[in-house]
Amino acid sequence: MNLFVTGGAGYIGSIVIEGAIEAGHRVTTIDTLAEGHASAVHTGARLVCADAGDRRALDELFASEAFDAVVHLAAETTIADSMTDPARYFRNNVGTTLALLEAMRRHGIRRLVLSSTAAVYGEPESAPMTEDHPVRPINAYGESKLMCERMVEWFCRAHGFAAVAFRYFNAAGASPSRGEAHRHESHLIPIAFRAALAGVAVPVYGLDYPTRDGSCVRDFVHVLDIAAGHLAALPALDRIGFASLNLGTGHGQSVLEVVDEIRRISGRALPVDLLPRRPGDPVTLVADGSRATRLLGWTPRHSTLPDILQSAWHWTQAHPMGYPD
Numbered sequence: 001m002n003l004f005v006t007g008g009a010g011y012i013g014s015i016v017i018e019g020a021i022e023a024g025h026r027v028t029t030i031d032t033l034a035e036g037h038a039s040a041v042h043t044g045a046r047l048v049c050a051d052a053g054d055r056r057a058l059d060e061l062f063a064s065e066a067f068d069a070v071v072h073l074a075a076e077t078t079i080a081d082s083m084t085d086p087a088r089y090f091r092n093n094v095g096t097t098l099a100l101l102e103a104m105r106r107h108g109i110r111r112l113v114l115s116s117t118a119a120v121y122g123e124p125e126s127a128p129m130t131e132d133h134p135v136r137p138i139n140a141y142g143e144s145k146l147m148c149e150r151m152v153e154w155f156c157r158a159h160g161f162a163a164v165a166f167r168y169f170n171a172a173g174a175s176p177s178r179g180e181a182h183r184h185e186s187h188l189i190p191i192a193f194r195a196a197l198a199g200v201a202v203p204v205y206g207l208d209y210p211t212r213d214g215s216c217v218r219d220f221v222h223v224l225d226i227a228a229g230h231l232a233a234l235p236a237l238d239r240i241g242f243a244s245l246n247l248g249t250g251h252g253q254s255v256l257e258v259v260d261e262i263r264r265i266s267g268r269a270l271p272v273d274l275l276p277r278r279p280g281d282p283v284t285l286v287a288d289g290s291r292a293t294r295l296l297g298w299t300p301r302h303s304t305l306p307d308i309l310q311s312a313w314h315w316t317q318a319h320p321m322g323y324p325d
């Protein structure tokens with residue numbers, strides 16, 4: 001397929017593109033590089049540095065060649081920031097997605113894979129959560145992504161779009177050549193490995209949650225499994241019509257369990273710096289991924305905690321400063 005990928009210089013997008021190129025797809029990606037890195041983009045893909053909500057840029061690109069599908073990853077992604085600056089989240093996540101959908105419609109592109117998130121659920125009433133779990137986001141990030149899902153579903157109903165919204169749980173790990181290096185890092189695993197290398201403490205936000213050890217519980221899914229989900233979705237979109245699908249493993253690990261495993265893998269002491277809870281963090285997020293298995297034949301193959309952490313550790317050691325740009 002000829003794919004148009006937004007946010008392809010970011011963590012997950014760069015690894016989705018790597019998988020897509022290896023699978024024989026053609027790829028153009030648009031990224032502002034506000035968070036992403038040009039050097040993370042596979043050399044077989046074309047990188048356009050522009051905003052995915054820029055009508056003129058989209059019209060030019062969509063008029064210049066025929067794209068079979070759009071994979072929309074570009075977004076603001078930090079939960080804590082979304083609690084203090086929600087407008088940025090609605091402007092970029094909701095506004096950009098609407099501009100993209102309208103441009104797709106103008107140019108007759110009707111297939112879409114959207115990056116959504118487990119943050120659409122809010123506090124869990126059960127774990128693991130199926131896609132039928134109530135959606136009541138407790139942060140503006142999750143709210144903005146839920147609005148994106150709803151817009152996409154309406155474009156499917158009204159304009160014959162075909163789409164899958166993937167609700168990723170905690171993306172983690174690395175491919176041998178690409179890994180997680182956000183400019184403003186808020187994710188536990190890269191922060192902890194960098195702390196281990198630097199010999200400093202890793203911050204842990206809250207040890208008073210109602211969980212087995214007091215820290216939050218998350219479902220970590222290998223970024224290679226997330227990329228595989230996208231590749232499985234592309235040929236299935238026309239058959240599916242519209243679906244929101246969890247991408248997770250069904251198993252939760254607590255923050256302290258992850259820190260312990262990072263100590264074991266890195267061989268470093270890695271002390272913990274206990275901080276107050278962060279606003280907007282749900283207690284537990286664990287996915288029931290059986291709908292993705294049923295509809296796409298997707299199952300996580302790389303997502304045991306040791307596999308995830310080994311891959312992240314290899315990448316961090318090889319790239320202690322992240323990407324050069």
Ligand SMILES: NC(=O)c1ccc[n+]([C@@H]2O[C@H](COP(=O)([O-])OP(=O)(O)OC[C@H]3O[C@@H](n4cnc5c(N)ncnc54)[C@H](O)[C@@H]3O)[C@@H](O)[C@H]2O)c1
Nearest residue numbers: 007010011012031032034035036051052074075115117171
């Ligand atoms: N990382 C996770 O654990 C996780 C979990 C759930 C959902 N997601 C979603 O997955 C997607 C990718 O996440 P990520 O961790 O790779 O984030 P990332 O920040 O590494 O990647 C996002 C990329 O989009 C670009 N971007 C942002 N706004 C843009 C715009 N308007 N136009 C063009 N480019 C723009 C950034 O420069 C960046 O390169 C996001 O939509 C995020 O909400 C991520």
